[in-house]
Amino acid sequence: MKINIFEKMNKVPGGLIIIPLLAAILINSFAPEALNIGGPTTALFKSGSSAMMGIFLLICGASINIRQAGLPLYKGAVLLILKCLAGAIAVWGAGALFGPAGFLGISMLALVACLTSSNSSLYIALCSNYGDASDAGAISVFCIKDGPFVTMMVLGVSGLANIPFAALLSMLIPLLIGMLWGNLDEKFKQLCAAAQPLIIIIMSFAIGANSSITTVFTAGLSGILLGLISAVTGILFYFLYNFFLKKKTALGAALGTTAASSALTPAMVAQADPSLAVFVDAATAQLATASIITMITAPVMVAWFDKRLKRHAPVSETAAAAAKGEENIALSSQVTKGNK
Structure with missing residues (x-):
């Protein structure tokens, strides 16, 4: 009898991360010795998050298309810069x-990890209804913000965390290797895309295996607040993104999301700066909660802004058509005079 566990996990918002994370937290809370028997079991399910993050970054790199040019490249770069600026402003303000x-x-740690991430899968899904091919293609650049690299960079540059250059480089090397290999070998890119869910599941479990159920409950309300903060930034991103675009789109509001994978970031950042370890458990739970909140709010917000744009579109299109018609009349008049 087939149960299709993977399919059922996928139906839960952020299920590939949240379900293994919660399962590991429960095991570590009530039967901690089960994961401390040593050997491959402990290495994979208890202390394997660093190795899994390395593979995850390799996979993210493979999805970056360096041949992408034109409008998709421009849009992806703008989206990435906006998310980096959001994290920087949060650090230098709050x-x-x-x-x-x-x-x-x-x-x-939680705030910056939240604001420098966004839900790439949700963004792609929204592109199918509210965007075009250039919007979807932007993800090949925008996905650089997946993983802890941008969070570490922002915290390190701000001085709020002591992130050694070697730690930043260690995050960048797998990304660059994956990007190079993925662009040279299409089969490798396909292999990485197929392997990504498994890596995410194991990495989520390994991080959850170092937390407890007490942290999840204490971080509940603050996690909801973090999600609402992230959702509100979507309004700001909508206006900022359209400032850089000729053809307006509602997809800027989709930046007001928190990636479920951001729940894995605090543990990685704390390895570079152990002074942040005290915040890891709460930040992990908060980010997981925030990702669920923004999965609900972002589609509603994007749909509302899209309707707003369409309400104004007929007026501008009519004006443009009228102006074009006047130009045609003027041109025909000039031609007539010239013939005379």
Whole structure:
């Protein structure tokens, strides 16, 4: 009898990350010795998050298309820069006021990991209804923000975290190798795309195996607040993104999401700066909660902005058509005079 566990996990928003994460938290809370028997079991399911992150970055790199040019490249670059700026502004604003501990139980580690990430899968899904091929192609550049690299860079440059250059380089090398290999070998790119869900599941479990159920409950309300903060930024991203585009789109609001994979970021950042380890458990739970909140809010927000754009579109199109008609009349008049 086939149960189709993977298919059922996929039906849950962020299920490939949240379900293994919660399962590992429960095991570590009630039967911690089960994962401490040593050998491959402990190495894979308890302490294997670093190795899995390396493979995850390799896979992310393979999805980057360096041959992508023109409008998709431009859009992807703008989206990436906006997310980096959001994290930087959060650090230099809230970080200067509250320090690494943050506010209302939300550490700067959680806030920056939240604002520098976004749900790539949801963005692609929304592109099918509210965008075009150039919007979908932008993800080949935009996906650089997947993983902890951008979060580490923002925290390190701001001075809120002591991130050694070697730690940043260690995150960049697998990404570059994957990007080079994936662009040279289409089969490798396909292999990475197929392997990504498995890597995410194991990495999520390994991170959850180092947390407890107490943290999940205590981080609940702050996680909801973090999700709402992320959702509200979607309004700002909508206007900022359209500022750089000739043809307006509602997809800027899709940046107001938190990636489910961002829940894996705090543990990776804390390995580079152990002083942040105290915030890891709460940040992990908060980011997982925020990802669920924004999966609900983002589609509603994008749909609303799309309707708003369409309400204004007929007026502008009519005006443009009228102007074009006047130009045609003027041109025909000039031609007539010239013939005379």
